[in-house]
Amino acid sequence: MSDEIRYGDHVAVLRHEDGHVAELRLDRPGAMNAVSTEMARSLRAATDALAADSGVRVVVLTSSAERAFCVGADLKERNSFSDDDLRRQRPQTRAAYTGVLELPMPVVAAVHGFALGGGFEIALSCDLIVADATAVVGLPEVTVGVIPGGGGTQLLPRRVGAARAAELVFTGRRVEAAEALALGLVDEVVPAGQDREAALALGRRIAANSPVGVRAAKRAMRVGFGLELSAGLEVEDAAWRTVAFSGDRAEGVAAFNEKRAARWPGV
Numbered sequence: 001m002s003d004e005i006r007y008g009d010h011v012a013v014l015r016h017e018d019g020h021v022a023e024l025r026l027d028r029p030g031a032m033n034a035v036s037t038e039m040a041r042s043l044r045a046a047t048d049a050l051a052a053d054s055g056v057r058v059v060v061l062t063s064s065a066e067r068a069f070c071v072g073a074d075l076k077e078r079n080s081f082s083d084d085d086l087r088r089q090r091p092q093t094r095a096a097y098t099g100v101l102e103l104p105m106p107v108v109a110a111v112h113g114f115a116l117g118g119g120f121e122i123a124l125s126c127d128l129i130v131a132d133a134t135a136v137v138g139l140p141e142v143t144v145g146v147i148p149g150g151g152g153t154q155l156l157p158r159r160v161g162a163a164r165a166a167e168l169v170f171t172g173r174r175v176e177a178a179e180a181l182a183l184g185l186v187d188e189v190v191p192a193g194q195d196r197e198a199a200l201a202l203g204r205r206i207a208a209n210s211p212v213g214v215r216a217a218k219r220a221m222r223v224g225f226g227l228e229l230s231a232g233l234e235v236e237d238a239a240w241r242t243v244a245f246s247g248d249r250a251e252g253v254a255a256f257n258e259k260r261a262a263r264w265p266g267v
Contacts, residue, residue: 047099072117
């Protein structure tokens, strides 16, 4: 693993597995990773750098805070804001969540402790969520007079369906790990303290596959979801064409026939 790269005081990126797995770490433990304006800017800067790095095949999003993945917006900071301050901050926070959502490679969240509000929205912006037994997730924004504004009203229904999402958003209730798994809010639950290692292991499994194929599959699923079937199949066909004539496809077929591990040319 190489040395970490810091983005401001509260976000870091570490490279694993010959650089193909990148760990994006939320690193404001004293505030349980509450997302301040500064942290939002740093998160966007880190995701911009990762998106531009063709060598990264998988991103694993982790937390250095002991009791939380991320507790959402920094309400202490916001308590001092005027309406104009809040308007000025909005593009910064929205860009941070969008930066995670639009990463071109698969993203796996490693969640423990509290993942609430914007913290859970960061996890929802990932493709897969691995949680440990201590995880508590939820979108409690209506209990403090706002709505989920980091993608929650759009991403949660895509995960669990409209009616279930409505119940969770309208009540703002917190959901513990076992129920979260049963409802589809997370994809795997592991013993306490093992979320990071389990997410990295999953990341390594994904990174062993064709990076061209995996990115194209992610793009097709993201763009095609919700379209009419015929339109979705056109999206899939366009993605297939980007892979079918690539070096990865040629290497994958050769490796299969030669009964060896593939050496992917990559993106």
